[in-house]
Amino acid sequence: MARELGLNRRTVSKYARASTWQEVVRRPPRKPSTLDPYLGYLQQRWDEGQHSAKILHEELQAKGYLGHYQRVKMAVAPLRRGLPLDEPRERPPSPREAARWITTHPHRRTPHINDRLPRLLGHCPELRTADDLVRRFSDMLDDHDATSLPEWLDDLANTGLIPLTGLARALREDRHAVAQGITSPYSSGVNEGRITDVKVQKRLMAGRAGVPLLRHRVVLIAHLRRRYADRPIASPR
Known part of the structure; x- marks a missing residue:
């Protein structure tokens, strides 16, 4: 199939394994809205036979919803097409x-x-x-x-x-x-950190200054590290 259609094998495999079209349609994660806490109630009332967005909006207002009628109308639109409510989706981690x-x-x-x-x-x-x-x-x-x-x-x-x-x-x-x-209870992490500092400064200053300035920056960074390392850690409030 991939050879005949000129598609990548992974793409063809994804479509072949999908049981519904929703599985292969990429939709960006929807941001949360003020209507989200009431989606369960909307689904319940829809299943009970109430399909008027105007009446549903009035019922939600009685429950404390402060959003606009148009938002409720857009929320129930998928239900009219036989699709599930568009609930907020989490962005997958990188x-x-x-x-x-x-x-x-x-x-x-x-x-x-x-x-x-x-x-x-x-x-x-x-x-x-x-x-x-x-x-x-x-x-x-x-x-x-x-x-x-x-x-x-x-x-x-x-x-x-x-x-x-x-x-x-x-x-x-x-x-x-x-x-x-x-x-071992000892670690060379401190020395590795110092070496990393020197390498970073060397890359930043390569071709821009001489050894005296590089030495000054390395010493200054070591002084700052020692200064902040000796400061007491504030207790959480």
């Missing part, structure tokens, strides 16, 4: 957002993320596998225990996901350093 949700400690996630992440993982087995591996590695770091590292590396390599397989191969080559990093 790959960067999904990665941040997974790598953030569960206790530091917002209630919004704690609500959406399980639903996201339920729709994508690969992300669920990645989330499980991240949680297990996090547990090793929290406990300073690398005993399960070999098993974890085996599971990482057997996921069948090319990026994770490559990561497993790289970690195996430095597995002794990885195990030391897990079990």
